[in-house]
Amino acid sequence: MRQHSLSHSHRGGAMAAAFVLLLPFFFPSLFTPLSHASPSILSEWNAPKPRHSRLLKSALQRQTSDKQQADLWMPLALQRFKRCTPSASTSPLPEKSTGYVQVFLDGGLNQQRMGICDAVAVAKILNATLVIPHLEVNPVWQDSSTFMDIFDVDQFINVLKDDISIVRELPDEYFWSTREYYATAIRANRVKTAPVHASANWYLENVLPVLQSYGIAAIAPFSHRLAFDNMPEDIQRLRCKVNFQALAFVPHIKALGDALINRLRNPPSTNEVDYTNGLRQDMAAHSACDFGGGKAEKLALAKYRQVIWQGRVLNSQFTDEELRSRGRCPLTPEEIGLLLSALGFDNTTRLYLASHKVYGGEARISTLRSLFPLMEDKKSLTSSEERAQIKGKASLLAAVDYYVSMHSDIFISASPGNMHNAVVGHRTYENMKTIKPNMALLGQLFLNKSLEWLEFEEAIVEGHKNRHGQLRLRKSAQSIYTYPAPDCMCNA
Ligand SMILES: *[C@@H]1O[C@H](CO)[C@@H](O)[C@H](O)[C@H]1NC(C)=O
Ligand SMILES: *[C@@H]1O[C@H](CO)[C@@H](O)[C@H](O)[C@H]1NC(C)=O
Ligand SMILES: *[C@@H]1O[C@H](CO)[C@@H](O)[C@H](O)[C@H]1NC(C)=O
Numbered sequence: 001m002r003q004h005s006l007s008h009s010h011r012g013g014a015m016a017a018a019f020v021l022l023l024p025f026f027f028p029s030l031f032t033p034l035s036h037a038s039p040s041i042l043s044e045w046n047a048p049k050p051r052h053s054r055l056l057k058s059a060l061q062r063q064t065s066d067k068q069q070a071d072l073w074m075p076l077a078l079q080r081f082k083r084c085t086p087s088a089s090t091s092p093l094p095e096k097s098t099g100y101v102q103v104f105l106d107g108g109l110n111q112q113r114m115g116i117c118d119a120v121a122v123a124k125i126l127n128a129t130l131v132i133p134h135l136e137v138n139p140v141w142q143d144s145s146t147f148m149d150i151f152d153v154d155q156f157i158n159v160l161k162d163d164i165s166i167v168r169e170l171p172d173e174y175f176w177s178t179r180e181y182y183a184t185a186i187r188a189n190r191v192k193t194a195p196v197h198a199s200a201n202w203y204l205e206n207v208l209p210v211l212q213s214y215g216i217a218a219i220a221p222f223s224h225r226l227a228f229d230n231m232p233e234d235i236q237r238l239r240c241k242v243n244f245q246a247l248a249f250v251p252h253i254k255a256l257g258d259a260l261i262n263r264l265r266n267p268p269s270t271n272e273v274d275y276t277n278g279l280r281q282d283m284a285a286h287s288a289c290d291f292g293g294g295k296a297e298k299l300a301l302a303k304y305r306q307v308i309w310q311g312r313v314l315n316s317q318f319t320d321e322e323l324r325s326r327g328r329c330p331l332t333p334e335e336i337g338l339l340l341s342a343l344g345f346d347n348t349t350r351l352y353l354a355s356h357k358v359y360g361g362e363a364r365i366s367t368l369r370s371l372f373p374l375m376e377d378k379k380s381l382t383s384s385e386e387r388a389q390i391k392g393k394a395s396l397l398a399a400v401d402y403y404v405s406m407h408s409d410i411f412i413s414a415s416p417g418n419m420h421n422a423v424v425g426h427r428t429y430e431n432m433k434t435i436k437p438n439m440a441l442l443g444q445l446f447l448n449k450s451l452e453w454l455e456f457e458e459a460i461v462e463g464h465k466n467r468h469g470q471l472r473l474r475k476s477a478q479s480i481y482t483y484p485a486p487d488c489m490c491n492a
Contacts, residue, residue: 058453327439
């Protein structure tokens with residue numbers, strides 16, 4: 001599908017290319033419980049004014065050349081590493097399984113995704129049989145979707161059939177091993193003490209005996225419980241095989257994702273766009289940065305921190321200015337708009353906002369929309385019937401965004417997070433274009449109020465030369481899911 005876009009000139013019409021923008025501010029489901037609990041917070045939210053009005057004025061009049069456009073939309077050149085084909089299976093299945101490994105996974109969809117990959121690896125290390133992982137209901141997102149509601153179980157089992165054995169359910173003799181069983185008392189076969197980034201040996205020393213005694217080990221908590229360094233090569237490859245090949249979304253998620261991608265590439269001639277967007281406050285509140293909404297916004301964010309984290313977020317000892325110059329503040333939609341304009345994207349570029357239904361944030365994105373009038377999201381591109389199946393289900397909504405993000409020509413994310421890391425890693429694996437904002441540079445540029453547009457543009461272009469998806473090798477302690485090379489890829 002990606003090939004379509006290459007030959008298209010975008011001039012004089014919408015281009016048949018897809019550009020996904022992940023704006024982490026826009027995650028609204030968090031807002032739902034809050035808006036019930038404390039509706040006053042919403043009304044205190046002021047419409048923020050553009051903070052960089054001089055730059056904005058120039059950006060609105062920007063001219064871009066055809067050459068610049070062609071370069072931007074050109075697919076990423078082949079890198080030093082590429083995906084391995086065919087993906088060999090790891091060591092053969094053991095003759096006899098050592099027992100059942102069961103995991104209970106916290107977090108949102110993308111954190112659970114990493115947990116699933118690690119669970120397969122741990123089962124492999126132990127020569128055990130894996131039970132399809134249990135996805136915990138996230139206290140914030142409240143989505144009770146199971147593994148089977150999100151991922152294609154047949155494909156999962158089938159792709160990994162030569163690597164490990166996986167069962168959908170425990171056999172009858174272990175019917176007792178449920179979430180409730182472990183929640184109600186201390187159980188000898190529950191492994192509670194797995195350290196963060198545990199080694200393969202830790203599992204052999206601590207979990208294998210549990211399997212031998214009880215036939216089943218229930219590991220919870222399990223998130224981030226397997227190290228990225230000093231792992232056998234075949235285990236690393238297996239983790240990536242799970243992430244990049246075995247995990248596929250269920251057909252109805254794929255179908256909806258395909259429909260979205262199709263409509264992005266082939267827009268209807270009349271654009272009936274109905275936006276009711278808003279802000280994701282969790283990221284904003286977490287950062288202690290100033291987002292230009294004035295005192296009222298600061299107050300609202302402080303309140304929000306209180307409600308969501310019960311004050312667990314410490315007040316930052318840095319000022320907004322210090323945070324910005326270190327690149328520690330998420331970009332606002334306005335800043336993302338200026339970045340994209342400076343990089344050379346013109347106002348016929350269609351942006352897809354990867355985010356779900358939102359409340360009252362139109363004011364915040366209106367600046368971005370003035371620079372990029374062709375902005376779409378799930379809501380503008382689908383009918384309410386199409387959305388019915390995923391309505392209110394944070395994990396399924398995130399799955400659709402993940403799918404669309406993986407099928408776009410260009411992807412850019414405004415702020416780091418699990419979704420960002422997962423998509424960036426997966427796109428690296430597929431050698432797809434991904435713009436990585438140079439946060440420290442942007443922070444410094446935006447602080448300089450005397451900068452002219454041309455200087456800004458030049459600095460942006462220069463500072464993003466190697467930030468269009470060029471491969472970066474994983475450093476020690478970094479995630480193989482975010483940086484799949486070299487562990488999971490082959491020399492090109
Ligand atoms: C796009 O920008 C050009 C100036 O570069 C302007 O003339 C045109 O009206 C803009 N189009 C839209 C839809 O804003
Ligand atoms: C797992 O099986 C392989 C061979 O199939 C064997 O070399 C290894 O020692 C086994 N490990 C455990 C923990 O049983
Ligand atoms: C702001 O940018 C101008 C023009 O490039 C430059 O001369 C000036 O030193 C910059 N100011 C700061 C504080 O970096």
